[in-house]
Amino acid sequence: MHVSIRCFASLSRFTPPDAEAFPVAPGESVGQVAARLGIPPAELKLVFINGEHVEPGAQLKDGDRVGLFPAVGGG
Template identity: 40%
Template sequence: MHVDVALFAHLAAFQPDGKGGRAPRSFELPDGTTIAEVIETLGLPDQPRVVFVNGRHAEEDAALHDGDRLAIFPPVAGG
């Protein structure tokens, strides 16, 4: 299945192409791949984050589906 993955802020450096930026990249993944498995594959650091699929909040144990748009946003400190 195809899934678009957008990584925000400093997580953009973990896109496999190394080009950074928040633009989504297309990934070919086995059916049933979970968000947590994508996070592990990308090697994202274990830091606070918020995950969206198709513009809606998602839990990391949720399975992705063909055509999904995954976005991961890491809030940073300051207030």
């Protein structure tokens, strides 16, 4: 199984070289993938699968598009 991964803003440094076809195991969650990428849990604020907001425990399916976002500051 493969998914597409986009890491945004300060998380972009965790983008894997194979982001367009990142291998995942059946039943693997977004949180598990984030951990494999080395993203500290405290830095991960928003998770999207196929454009829908999900919790880090959401399981991935082949072909999913994953978006990972940090907390965003502004003024």
